């Protein structure tokens with residue numbers, strides 16, 4: 241088992257494979273800012289930014305963007321893109337389990353399943369408190385992670401999609417390994433595999449298994465409460481504020497909007 245998927249060392253392939261929903265996701269971020277009283281927002285933070293698809297798009301829309309990621313190849317890719325676009329993006333290496341990022345932001349997010357790298361309740365609660373530290377009062381924190389549509393699907397899901405540009409196609413496979421489920425810690429191993437077709441040539445990059453956490457919707461609500469740092473103001477079945485999380489609206493993910501409390505509360 242690796243601790244970090246090897247596919248993240250290939251940002252060019254990641255950027256193509258994962259670009260499909262970026263504009264919709266950025267529209268959602270802006271809609272959340274407008275809906276929850278932050279239409280004036282200027283400074284935004286992307287936690288686990290990957291290739292910076294949200295950073296780049298939102299910098300184009302006029303925001304000052306900061307991204308952090310554990311994988312040096314991802315951070316270098318974002319920095320190179322930012323230099324090429326002459327955009328207002330700062331990117332650095334950081335770990336969502338022990339955030340050290342500075343600054344003050346109106347909103348932050350952790351998208352595309354990255355939040356599930358927080359494996360324990362303690363890591364989740366301390367992460368939420370650390371994010372709240374760098375947000376303005378009333379600032380927003382958005383997360384988006386896999387939740388099972390049916391409980392008997394836990395650990396059994398496979399997702400597959402592909403994106404093409406010019407002669408290159410990147411096929412992405414997301415695989416869960418049910419035999420690795422630990423029912424006590426609610427963790428299991430999952431894996432990303434890239435198949436890259438360049439003209440006549442094909443290469444396969446197996447990311448290796450990484451341990452991730454199952455976080456169920458009611459449990460997430462309780463952990464946010466426990467943090468005392470945020471109130472959970474909305475949960476959605478996809479990147480659409482008009483689709484609250486309910487069985488009929490659910491895709492494979494839960495998208496959440498949290499608002500920083502004016503003063504931290506500690507539950508009795």
Ligand SMILES: C[S@@+](CC[C@H](N)C(=O)[O-])C[C@H]1O[C@@H](n2cnc3c(N)ncnc32)[C@H](O)[C@@H]1O
Pocket residue numbers: 244248258287288289290291292293308309310311314334335336337350351352353354357
């Ligand atoms: C599935 S990608 C999501 C990237 C981006 N948020 C997106 O929506 O495309 C997960 C990212 O999280 C990063 N990552 C994994 N563990 C991390 C950690 N402990 N701290 C910070 N970043 C981490 C990986 O390097 C990778 O870039």
